[in-house]
Amino acid sequence: xxxxxxxxxxxxxxxxxxxxxxxxxxxxxxxxxxxxxxxxxxxxxxxxxxxxxxxxxxxxxxxxxxxxxxxxxxxxxxxxxxxxxxxxxxxxxxxxxxxxxxxxxxxxx
Amino acid sequence: xxxxxxxxxxxxxxxxxxxxxxxxxxxxxxxxxxxxxxxxxxxxxxxxxxxxxxxxxxxxxxxxxxxxxxxxxxxxxxxxxxxxxxxxxxxxxxxxxxxxxxxxxxxxxxxxxxxx
Numbered sequence: 001x002x003x004x005x006x007x008x009x010x011x012x013x014x015x016x017x018x019x020x021x022x023x024x025x026x027x028x029x030x031x032x033x034x035x036x037x038x039x040x041x042x043x044x045x046x047x048x049x050x051x052x053x054x055x056x057x058x059x060x061x062x063x064x065x066x067x068x069x070x071x072x073x074x075x076x077x078x079x080x081x082x083x084x085x086x087x088x089x090x091x092x093x094x095x096x097x098x099x100x101x102x103x104x105x106x107x108x109x
Numbered sequence: 110x111x112x113x114x115x116x117x118x119x120x121x122x123x124x125x126x127x128x129x130x131x132x133x134x135x136x137x138x139x140x141x142x143x144x145x146x147x148x149x150x151x152x153x154x155x156x157x158x159x160x161x162x163x164x165x166x167x168x169x170x171x172x173x174x175x176x177x178x179x180x181x182x183x184x185x186x187x188x189x190x191x192x193x194x195x196x197x198x199x200x201x202x203x204x205x206x207x208x209x210x211x212x213x214x215x216x217x218x219x220x221x222x223x224x225x
Contacts (some may be wrong), residue, residue, distance in 0.1 A: 032211030043113075043199075046213030067195070089151065093211035095140070095159065096167065099151035 004092055005036070006100035013080050014108055020076045021103040023090035027071030032093025035064055035075055038070075038102070039086040080107045112136065113217035115200050120222045122194075127159055130185045130220045132200035139205045141183035142214065145169060146197040155198075159161065161207060194224045 005024045013019050025033060032051045038044040048057040053068040061078045077084055087102040113134045122128045134141065139160050144152040154167030158177040172191025177183055183202075187194045198221075201214040 034211070034213060036213075043216040044214075045216075045219050049211050050215050051211055086204070091152075095157050097142075097154060098168075099144075101149065101151040101152070 004090060004098045004100040006088075006090060006103050008103060009101070010057075010106070012106045012108065015081060017107075018076065018078045019079050019080055019105070020074050021088060021105075022077070023073045025073070025090070025092050025100075025102055027068060030068045030071075030092075033068075033073050034091045034093060035065055035073070036089040036091070037086045038089060044089060047088075051093070064089040072104050077105075080105070082107045082109045110138065113200060113202055113215055113216035115198075115220050117220060118218065120220055122222070122224050124224055125189045126224075127189060127190075128187050128194075128222065128224075130187065130198055130200075130222070132183045132217060133181055134183075134200075134202040134215070134217075135181060136202055136215060137180070138202035138215070139180070140203045141177065142201040143167075143175065143183070143185045144199045144201065145162075148197065152199060155185065176187060187224075197221050 005080045007022050032050050036044040048064045050066040052103040055066040057064050063076045066073045085107045089102045091097050091099040116131045142157045143155040153169050155173050156175045158164035164175050174186045199219045200217040203214045204212040206212050
């Protein structure tokens with residue numbers, strides 16, 4: 001993988017559903033992996049910064065895992081709420097950073 | 110309140126004119142970045158700066174120029190050489206980490222530039 005790829009592109013879930021999305025990145029020369037949440041009409045905000053293989057981070061109902069050897073990270077949202085509706089971006093760390101195109105999550109009440 | 114400001118929020122220009130987008134931060138961050146977003150695409154890095162009076166090209170620097178005369182400020186000029194300047198532009202800043210340390214970026218509200 002030469003680029004950062006996110007899947008799915010968009011996701012529609014019902015309130016209370018749990019969901020997850022994937023970020024795939026080049027596993028060679030890994031430095032760090034960041035997750036951001038970008039709500040409409042707001043600025044992107046950092047969720048997690050992950051650097052170690054096997055890292056797991058959690059913030060409330062949102063958690064993330066990291067596999068640097070195979071080049072992927074998963075973001076999980078437990079019990080989705082309408083306020084979770086946003087675009088979730090991942091990016092490789094370092095200065096010459098690469099962002100994925102994002103996963104757009106829609107949570108219906 | 111610490112943060113990043115970008116102005117203006119919306120900017121309209123005629124083709125062939127240079128335009129400068131402002132970015133200011135009061136977070137005392139050393140690094141600053143400019144990104145461009147086009148529909149359906151991720152954020153693409155235009156330029157970044159790690160220190161005053163130094164900056165590096167990102168993936169899509171052609172047609173853009175920057176300056177970093179002060180730690181707080183990192184203005185981006187979109188020149189007439191940029192073939193498709195209409196886009197959403199985001200500025201960000203971060204601390205600089207050492208080996209094995211990566212800090213999150215803080216983003217401004219963005220400027221939507223339309224060139225006709």
